[in-house]
Amino acid sequence: MDFEYTEDQERFRQELREWLRENLPDGWQAGERPGTDDPEENVEFLLDWQRTLNDGGWAGLHWPEEYGGADASLLEQVIYNQETARVDAPARINAVGIDFVGPTLMELGTDEQKERFLPKIISGEELWCQGYSEPDAGSDLASLSLSAERNGDEFLLNGQKVWTSYAHVADWCFLLTRTDDSGPKHHGITVFLVDMDQEGIQTEPIHQITDETDFNEVFFDDAVAREEHIVGEIDEGWEVAMTLSAFEHSMSDVFSIEQRWRSLVEFCQEHERDGTPLAEHTHVRRELARLHTRIQAGKLTHYRNVSKQMETGVPGPEGSMDKVFNNQTEKKLENFARRLLGANNALWTDGPDDGQWVTDLLMPYGKMIAGGTKDVQRNIIAERVLGLPKDD
């Protein structure tokens, strides 16, 4: 066990730091956040950032070189996450494509699919969304019913998806469909790569509690999917979907939570209550200390999970802990932050950072639901790690 980074890893960090210093958007370091008022402008801005990342060779960090990636080790990815959190780098708008769809195609896609899709994922030319949840299939995802029926060498899609993040700007969708409903629910699911730019697909934005509209309802009315865009075998899509969620669960928010803690400390040093800096109030000091302890615990546990993954090659169910534990930390942190505002906690866009603090408060409540709720994650831990009996 050794917590020291090697020289090579430190060199990697320095290189990335320097690159970020030179390439972060103008004014970013000084706190400017372009496009936050206008969703369309924001998408353009994030697409720009994605291209910048790709030009610098950072977009497909964990992708193999043959697909234009940097073939980075897991630890280099950890360093990447640390460093981008440190400067609060812009979000990666094509995370679905790069982190989930790309790796899944590399593992399960046909040669044609890899050739057709991977280059445009990494370049940011094509944005992706993930079409899983339906109105009647959420936690019980396998009960999904959006139908795909064969029509020559095409398939006709009918039904509805919901909560589909970025569907309104996505070019392609990684879509779970029902091709056979005669057997058990895990059988008869088929994954299609579906072109979002067609008449049979309508997206309706959904107004979120953050006042943003990042997720959508997506309606399919005789939309068309092509046979060569099936991932894996027909009717065997459940395995494919599970491959993808393993990648999803191996990410961690802990570094951005740590960064948020640091900025909160600064806030406490710069702001006073009753004539004394907040950072000198006993209860504030103690709560900051307690939060740091949890962040540290989450971070070190993440390192342990990553170390284990280096050995086994696949992310394990431990990723569920990463998610649940850090999500709790984030909620505690944000709720504490609100209290520091005193009565001004009642303000939204007239509050700090033009309302960013409100987004920060609310987002963790969404993350607790997205990608498998905390209840579902606890089931995963209890059943797969601890061997407790499955739910009925």
Add this chain to the structure above:
Amino acid sequence: MDFRINDEQRQMRETAQEFFEDREVLERARERIDGEDVVDDLWDDLSEMDYPALTVPLEHGGLGDDVLYLSLLLEEAGRVALPAPLPETLAFGAFVLDELGSDAQKEQFLPAIADGDQRLSFALYESGQESLPRDIQLAATPTDDGYRLDGTKTLVPFGEQVDTIVVAARTGSGTGMDGVSLFLVDAERVDSEPQDTLDRTRPAAKLHFDDFEIGENALLGTEGEAGPTLQKAMDRYTVATCAMTVGAASRAVEMSSDYGSQREQFDKPIGQFQAVKHRIADMWMATQAARSLTYYAAWALENDEPDAARAVSEAKLFCSEQLTQVFADDIHNHGGMGFTSEHDGHIYFKQAKAWETFLGTPTEHLDRIADSHEL
């Protein structure tokens, strides 16, 4: 950076686990709870495995292993509530001897510790109600050929089961670490009385010093300057207790998981009820988190990292605040059975509660963490 346990460490742990099971150490913890004297025999067993030699430096006949290695062993020891002063002897005793001891003192004690012929403990608290180091007021007055100790010490772990006690006394004035000296005292000579402890696997003693004469060679290091080493020794001991608590917590998670699969109510295993199932998942997460903090603290101490003190306080804080809940939940998961002395849960719960405030309350650790961030 690599957070894996290496093959040697893994092997050592497996061996330890088998050994502790083979020697029925948990049974002996129960005998200890019933007031039997188990330490002598148990120490012979531990010495057979060279465990008392673990962190004694190579040049003094030990194995020269580090705090992290010791923590991994103690994690296994914690699973069976090892009722022996291994943390006291190694994390505290051998450490202060190695840091402050003269050549003669080292020669006298360290090889004997490694051979299993010397067990050590420490005497810090006096009222037990004040924080350290304020609670160290026992007077050490210089005499012609040494010192005279006057005062009372309380909460000395295994005070009546060890050979030598490191006694903290004041050779200066004040309430801080300045002016604190450490003395090696032969336990047999001391007037002691046993104390009934919440965690009966770990007895404690009260020591009375009344015109108690000791020679110059009892002093460790320079008079009045033991403070910094004492702090480090307390940190090491704290990490050692965290390691035992983490081991205990993983056993609690196992007991709850097993019971959750076996015990049936309403025609199904209770582990199928999510109130139980999710509680156990939470217990597991807390244990994992505490383990991560403890390993890091051990590593940071060994490598004198700038954030070592903070890392220790974070491990201790988390164990105090979160793992006590793990043990409480284990009791709850076992229903009426959980409230019996037959179920092992209470052994761990009491140990964790007893350690919760020992060498620093959670609040004091919070303040130390805050200080380390210069808040």
